[in-house]
Amino acid sequence: MVADRHEHIFRNGSNTYYFSSRFFPPQVRRDVYALYGFVRVADNLVDDQPVDPQQFHHFRSLYMKAFTSGEPSGDEVIDAFIELQKRKFLTLLGQKHSSIPWNTT
Secondary structure, X not given: OOOHHHXXXXXXHOHHHHHHHOOOOHHHHHHHHHHHHHHXXXXXHHHOOOOOHHHHHHHHHHHHHHHHHOOOOOOHHHXXXXXXXXXXXXXXXXXXXXXXXXXXX
């Protein structure tokens, strides 16, 4: 599920981390790309100036809908991250998604 877009996001976001990830086995590297792609896109949405709250809330809504429904969001970054979450049983800070304060932005 990890696409060329993930590698592009990673490579443009951090040359150091990108090139060091080349030492990982291919499956680990794909997982790292999915994780980095998701957090980089979310981070850029709140760090880029001027901040566009509507864009961030749209990204968050797509994620939450896909996460709770189990249906693809149509965004390859979100969908790859959710697939990684399910496969690796990832939660945010070890919490259940319902206890995460999503409306703090």
